[in-house]
Amino acid sequence: MQKIFGRSAGLTDVPFSFCPGCTHGTIMRLIAEVLEELEIIDNTIGISPVGCAGFSQDFFTNDFIGAAHGRAQAVGIGVKRSLPDRMVFTYQGDGDIAAIGTQHAIHAAARGENITSIMVNNAIFGMTGGQMAPTTLEGMKTSTSPYGKNTVTDGFPIDMPKLLSNLPGAVYVAAVSVDSPKEIVKAKKAIKKAFQVQIAGLGFSLVSVLSTCPTNWGLSPVDSLQWLRDNMMPVYEMGELKVTEEVAKL
Amino acid sequence: MALERILLKGNEIIGEAAIRAGCKLFFGYPITPSTEVVEYLSAQFPKRGGDLVQAEDEIGAIYMCYGAACTGNRVMTASSSPGVSLKQEGISYAAAVELPMVIVNVNRCGPGLGGLGPAQSDYFQSTRGGGHGDYRTIVLAPSKAQELYDFTMDAFDLADKHRNPVILHTDGFLGQTMEPVWLKERPEMPQVDRSWVVDGAKGREKRVLASYSLTNEIGEANNLRWEAKYKHIEETEQRWEEFHTEDAEYLLVSYGTTGRICKSTVLNARKRGIKLGLIRPITLWPFPKKAFEPLIDNVKGMLTVELNTGQMIEDVKLATECKKPVHLFRRQGGMLPTEHEILENLISTFNLTNEEA
Ligand SMILES: Cc1ncc(C[n+]2csc(CCOP(=O)(O)OP(=O)(O)O)c2C)c(N)n1
Ligand code: SF4
Numbered sequence: 001m002q003k004i005f006g007r008s009a010g011l012t013d014v015p016f017s018f019c020p021g022c023t024h025g026t027i028m029r030l031i032a033e034v035l036e037e038l039e040i041i042d043n044t045i046g047i048s049p050v051g052c053a054g055f056s057q058d059f060f061t062n063d064f065i066g067a068a069h070g071r072a073q074a075v076g077i078g079v080k081r082s083l084p085d086r087m088v089f090t091y092q093g094d095g096d097i098a099a100i101g102t103q104h105a106i107h108a109a110a111r112g113e114n115i116t117s118i119m120v121n122n123a124i125f126g127m128t129g130g131q132m133a134p135t136t137l138e139g140m141k142t143s144t145s146p147y148g149k150n151t152v153t154d155g156f157p158i159d160m161p162k163l164l165s166n167l168p169g170a171v172y173v174a175a176v177s178v179d180s181p182k183e184i185v186k187a188k189k190a191i192k193k194a195f196q197v198q199i200a201g202l203g204f205s206l207v208s209v210l211s212t213c214p215t216n217w218g219l220s221p222v223d224s225l226q227w228l229r230d231n232m233m234p235v236y237e238m239g240e241l242k243v244t245e246e247v248a249k250l
Numbered sequence: 251m252a253l254e255r256i257l258l259k260g261n262e263i264i265g266e267a268a269i270r271a272g273c274k275l276f277f278g279y280p281i282t283p284s285t286e287v288v289e290y291l292s293a294q295f296p297k298r299g300g301d302l303v304q305a306e307d308e309i310g311a312i313y314m315c316y317g318a319a320c321t322g323n324r325v326m327t328a329s330s331s332p333g334v335s336l337k338q339e340g341i342s343y344a345a346a347v348e349l350p351m352v353i354v355n356v357n358r359c360g361p362g363l364g365g366l367g368p369a370q371s372d373y374f375q376s377t378r379g380g381g382h383g384d385y386r387t388i389v390l391a392p393s394k395a396q397e398l399y400d401f402t403m404d405a406f407d408l409a410d411k412h413r414n415p416v417i418l419h420t421d422g423f424l425g426q427t428m429e430p431v432w433l434k435e436r437p438e439m440p441q442v443d444r445s446w447v448v449d450g451a452k453g454r455e456k457r458v459l460a461s462y463s464l465t466n467e468i469g470e471a472n473n474l475r476w477e478a479k480y481k482h483i484e485e486t487e488q489r490w491e492e493f494h495t496e497d498a499e500y501l502l503v504s505y506g507t508t509g510r511i512c513k514s515t516v517l518n519a520r521k522r523g524i525k526l527g528l529i530r531p532i533t534l535w536p537f538p539k540k541a542f543e544p545l546i547d548n549v550k551g552m553l554t555v556e557l558n559t560g561q562m563i564e565d566v567k568l569a570t571e572c573k574k575p576v577h578l579f580r581r582q583g584g585m586l587p588t589e590h591e592i593l594e595n596l597i598s599t600f601n602l603t604n605e606e607a
Binding site: 012041042043044045047048054057058060061062063064065066067068071074075076077078079080081082083086103104106107111 | 274275277301303305306307309310311313314315316317318319320321323325339340343347448449450451452453456457458459460461462
């Protein structure tokens with residue numbers, strides 16, 4: 001019998017510890033598959049953040065460094081500058097990259113640091129119990145915006161990929177989703193491209209992935225996917241937001 | 251090889267020593283009076299091998315050090331008081347993951363933005379572990395150019411040996427002063443265990459360097475392990491200089507710039523018949539308790555000379571178990587005491603008789 005589907009060599013045997021229906025697991029699997037296909041698992045150092053995304057260090061088979069909240073990209077830059085021939089990626093939640101770590105995100109992109117960042121946007125602080133993030137949508141209820149996010153007092157959602165794509169050092173920026181098989185295929189392609197950009201040494205790459213947090217959104221897994229489609233996709237610009245000429249040639 | 255002698259600014263000497271100690275990576279953010287370190291290395295690294303990032307801020311710089319240290323390469327950052335405050339989060343994380351790195355603090359006076367003059371107001375921050383959690387960093391306090399050079403090299407060796415961040419605790423006076431230095435070459439880097447580094451899992455099991463302890467049991471085991479390491483460092487790494495202590499009835503205790511000024515005070519006091527000696531701590535942590543043990547019985551009193559409201563004096567009291575009186579003479583806000591002022595203060599503090607004085 002031919003085996004057509006199995007666990008990626010990029011993933012350990014540790015079972016995912018995410019809440020039922022959380023799409024963190026899907027995104028990690030895609031990254032693991034990409035590392036395997038590009039044959040870079042044992043040449044890659046992952047940087048895990050704080051938040052649910054931080055558990056990534058347990059699930060991948062490559063080396064990992066645990067960073068402080070928001071600092072994953074600075075840590076990744078230190079690794080990459082020290083060992084330029086290794087592949088370095090950060091796996092960060094939206095709270096991590098768009099709130100506490102914004103300065104590192106902007107400057108990693110501005111300097112064109114040759115690392116790859118995967119941003120998981122679930123529009124909320126997951127691990128700490130569903131507080132408002134800079135990515136929380138207008139009107140969205142969270143534990144720190146119990147009456148709904150009010151743009152007058154709480155500000156507007158930050159579209160991180162769009163923001164970073166304006167910086168010349170960011171050579172590949174994509175915003176994808178994992179809400180359906182079709183989108184998952186696109187997401188994997190984008191993640192693969194982002195690593196190929198790094199292998200080619202072209203500069204900073206970022207893939208933002210829309211993700212669900214059924215627990216803190218208070219929705220079933222299936223309703224969460226629909227909520228993401230109905231509410232997040234119209235707000236966040238989707239697709240390949242930035243592909244420089246050199247990247248297009250890859 | 252002939253021993254070379256050069257004339258450089260104190261901060262440049264730190265940069266030169268770092269290169270000669272095998273430091274390959276530097277991450278920094280300019281702040282007076284430390285800026286010449288990043289400027290010097292920006293000019294030297296491209297010619298002599300090494301990489302440097304002028305980071306977006308001190309937080310970025312310390313975490314770049316953190317990442318680079320995880321790979322096992324020698325790495326340094328330099329800053330001054332307000333910048334070091336920003337680095338404290340990262341220093342705590344580096345201590346938790348047990349990363350060797352060198353952090354230079356060219357102290358200015360504070361609190362707040364403060365001023366640029368020499369101060370020792372970051373003593374507590376350096377020696378108590380200024381970030382969160384129960385950790386320690388080894389702290390070296392040079393008092394002249396040659397020591398800036400030698401201690402920078404020592405700092406890298408100590409960091410590697412104990413897998414721990416090391417702080418070079420200096421001040422704006424030393425950083426900005428030009429003095430000649432012998433460029434001593436180190437024979438070779440100490441051989442240390444690097445079996446923990448993260449550099450890609452080729453040919454081995456994956457490694458994770460992280461500080462999160464999922465259970466309280468693991469948390470306690472980690473803390474006990476660190477505690478044992480800190481105890482070992484306290485036992486083995488205390489360093490100090492003694493100056494005319496053999497027959498001393500009174501002791502000055504002072505480090506860095508003021509430690510240097512105190513040497514003249516000791517000589518002047520001796521001319522006046524006062525049996526004064528000096529203990530100059532070189533490691534601020536571990537504090538050189540051992541220096542006091544053989545002397546304390548013969549000593550009538552001690553005077554710490556500091557550029558703060560009196561921080562090291564607490565360590566002197568602890569080290570001597572308050573067996574003899576300890577007083578403080580301090581200047582602050584960037585002011586330096588003269589050797590004469592220190593002597594006058596000693597005489598009045600201890601009510602020294604004409605005979606003694
Ligand atoms: C300096 C600091 N501030 C706050 C926290 C608490 N904290 C842990 S996770 C988190 C939010 C994480 O949200 P996000 O990055 O969106 O990740 P998710 O859990 O959704 O994957 C916060 C605020 C912390 N660990 N460190
Ligand atoms: S809290 Fe939200 S983001 Fe975290 S695992 Fe649960 S569903 Fe996923």
